[in-house]
Amino acid sequence: MKYNFISKTTLDNIINNYISSLPECKQEKALINIELLERIKKILLDPNNKEIDVKNTREWAKKHFVLEEITPGDYRVILKNNNKPVLIVENMYEVLCRIHAETDNHAGQKQLWESVKQNWGFVRQEIVEKFVNNCTVCATRKPSFHPLANKPIIAKNYLSQVQVNYLVIK
């Protein structure tokens, strides 16, 4: 499925801006990419093994995630605090586009955030909001917030033109 209302590059920029706005110590685990997901899996498959990864990441992984066995030997990583599978960065574009267009029918920021939370873990509200802000379909649906554009500029110009004519004739 191809989506035309926002480009992958736009979402990549939103994600990069979000990450770089965070303090450096938080950047590494702000979102989860496929590589970090594999590290979490490895830790949780052998939680007492101190040889795997660094202490800080082991503790973080065990604190926030559990494994769910989908088929024998095949696990997915679930976020403990909402019991939803982790949405990795690599799948974010496809998932956000699909929910926003097909489930929500471009219903806005709040709705997308709610729908995403119902299905996925470890997504950031700020990214979801900026995603909707950059949707070209939503942009055309927004009501106009430019009251000045409706002021009778033409009438005013017409009036001054009349006055000019009047002066000339006189």
Ligand SMILES: [Zn+2]
């Ligand atoms: Zn939209």
